[in-house]
Amino acid sequence: MSNCFFCQKLNSLSSLTKEELVWNFPNSFVLLGKWQFYQGYCIVVAKQHERELNALSSDIRHAYFDEMCLVAKAIEQVFQPLKLNYELLGNQVPHLHWHLFPRYQLDPETLMPVWLRLDRADKNPEEHLHCTTSTLTPLQTSDLLRNCLEKLGAKKDA
């Protein structure tokens, strides 16, 4: 769909930077999210434009799920969060995408979903800076995750 944010990304994968595009799977692609206070935060976007998981064929749905879980495993191995949050919302962009938010000890709102804070960050420059800053550059983070996915034997799209 030409007016869909993620379909546009999919159509321009080759022009994305190594910082933004972490991995290109057969059924999904992985973007490094901007909220790197949650170090390793990734978005795993389905290549098929659908609003709901049940719209995917069983084979593609399972493959997409396995790809997402492999990214989760890489985030765990590289960054060792206390817990990963898996969110498949699509209220703003109705094209299947998993948000993988690692949660850490230093998180001031460990018991809350991240979105309340990120909503504040969108309106407050200081909070925005805090939520987008990590001890690594985005490229370093992407490289670490990519190297781990290589070691885990992640499949690449041809």
Ligand SMILES: [Zn+2]
């Ligand atoms: Zn789309």
